[in-house]
Amino acid sequence: MELQKIGTVRSPYKSLADIPRQGRFVNTVSEIEILPAFADGLLRIETAQRLIVLYWANLAKRDVLQTLPPAGSELRGVFSCRAPHRPNPISLCIADLLAREGNILRVKHLDALDGSAVIDIKPYTSVDSLPIDNAEEFNAGVGIASAKKSCS
Amino acid sequence: MELQKIGTVRSPYKSLADIPRQGRFVNTVSEIEILPAFADGLLRIETAQRLIVLYWANLAKRDVLQTLPPAGSELRGVFSCRAPHRPNPISLCIADLLAREGNILRVKHLDALDGSAVIDIKPYTSVDSLPIDNAEEFNAGVGIASAKKSCS
Numbered sequence: 001m002e003l004q005k006i007g008t009v010r011s012p013y014k015s016l017a018d019i020p021r022q023g024r025f026v027n028t029v030s031e032i033e034i035l036p037a038f039a040d041g042l043l044r045i046e047t048a049q050r051l052i053v054l055y056w057a058n059l060a061k062r063d064v065l066q067t068l069p070p071a072g073s074e075l076r077g078v079f080s081c082r083a084p085h086r087p088n089p090i091s092l093c094i095a096d097l098l099a100r101e102g103n104i105l106r107v108k109h110l111d112a113l114d115g116s117a118v119i120d121i122k123p124y125t126s127v128d129s130l131p132i133d134n135a136e137e138f139n140a141g142v143g144i145a146s147a148k149k150s151c152s
Numbered sequence: 153m154e155l156q157k158i159g160t161v162r163s164p165y166k167s168l169a170d171i172p173r174q175g176r177f178v179n180t181v182s183e184i185e186i187l188p189a190f191a192d193g194l195l196r197i198e199t200a201q202r203l204i205v206l207y208w209a210n211l212a213k214r215d216v217l218q219t220l221p222p223a224g225s226e227l228r229g230v231f232s233c234r235a236p237h238r239p240n241p242i243s244l245c246i247a248d249l250l251a252r253e254g255n256i257l258r259v260k261h262l263d264a265l266d267g268s269a270v271i272d273i274k275p276y277t278s279v280d281s282l283p284i285d286n287a288e289e290f291n292a293g294v295g296i297a298s299a300k301k302s303c304s
Contacts, residue, residue: 001271002154002155022279038231040217041218041229043218045229047293048290049284049286050282054240054244056153065190066193077192077193077194077195077196079158079190079273080195082277087158088206094282120239122244124282124284127174127176128280129284130281132201139278141199142275
């Protein structure tokens with residue numbers, strides 16, 4: 001299973017220290033430049049409000065299976081938290097689509113390092129928008145501040 | 153960017169014709185068997201209500217960039233619809249976690265073919281649960297029936 005790069009992230013995050021814990025809680029705007037060979041795959045993407053962006057976390061460690069989430073007090077498996085470190089370092093971020101200009105997408109809330117390789121883009125639909133029963137408690141466990149806390 | 157298989161799907165979907173358009177609208181239960189080498193990555197996964205499952209769509213075509221979604225009338229780029237065919241055929245499905253027994257996860261709503269290679273699992277959190285302004289209209293365009301229509 002070999003991945004091919006479909007595009008590149010242009011973001012203000014030039015080093016790992018610049019990246020917010022979750023892109024959703026800051027209003028940073030980034031660009032995704034789709035490679036010309038894949039630009040036909042963008043047809044009608046401007047009808048989407050939000051995009052699921054899969055990108056390759058190039059600096060992540062692939063041999064880490066457990067980690068202590070930031071703000072968490074208990075060790076968690078990488079499949080039960082959102083650490084970039086995992087056997088296949090594919091990061092997932094839901095970004096808001098602001099505009100499309102040719103093969104360039106302007107997006108808000110993407111948390112990718114400048115230069116990251118984009119692997120896939122999918123529209124965010126109603127099957128992705130689901131309630132969570134224990135959101136506050138669970139988010140705290142995985143080191144994700146709640147929207148309420150972070151935006152107030 | 154080379155992927156490694158972290159586990160295998162055991163589902164009642166033995167052929168492509170068996171798979172529903174969206175797993176969310178049927179109550180099928182599947183199992184994800186995580187390979188022993190990666191089982192430590194499951195620590196505390198039972199605290200999650202829903203999981204984002206990334207799996208490899210082995211039968212998908214990688215050279216398709218535009219497609220006509222089922223029930224859609226307009227050609228779309230693969231990055232603006234949820235077709236399995238795309239340059240990197242990584243399918244994404246949000247499944248409900250029913251139970252964990254050792255390295256086996258019982259999940260509901262997964263739409264993967266039996267035997268599919270699992271690439272990654274992430275907990276579904278509040279940063280993934282977002283409203284969509286034009287859900288009905290957009291879902292129709294990408295060939296996803298709305299929950300209201302499908303479940304009534």
